[in-house]
Amino acid sequence: MKDSIPMKIKVEILRCGTSQTKIARTAGVSVSSIHDVITGRRKTYRIRAAIAEAIGRKISEIWPTASQEISQTHGRGKQSAK
Numbered sequence: 001m002k003d004s005i006p007m008k009i010k011v012e013i014l015r016c017g018t019s020q021t022k023i024a025r026t027a028g029v030s031v032s033s034i035h036d037v038i039t040g041r042r043k044t045y046r047i048r049a050a051i052a053e054a055i056g057r058k059i060s061e062i063w064p065t066a067s068q069e070i071s072q073t074h075g076r077g078k079q080s081a082k
Contacts (some may be wrong), residue, residue: 005040006039009038009051009055009062010038012055012057013051013054020034023050023054026050026054027046027050033047033049034047034050037051043063044060048062058080
């Protein structure tokens, strides 16, 4: 079922008369970044938001677990100096 999400997003992009290239230009990112988010290789909130806006959907409609994934990734990475 998870594999169908990228296909549904791609179909929706075409149905809306846009393209991954147009979304990338609007978001100021590479087409490969858009592709990586669509296919699940990356989980960048800003790019997800650009894709969602382009197809007239909410992020949570496309990626129901997005808020959980984002909060988990914020806990990792650089630790702040105290």
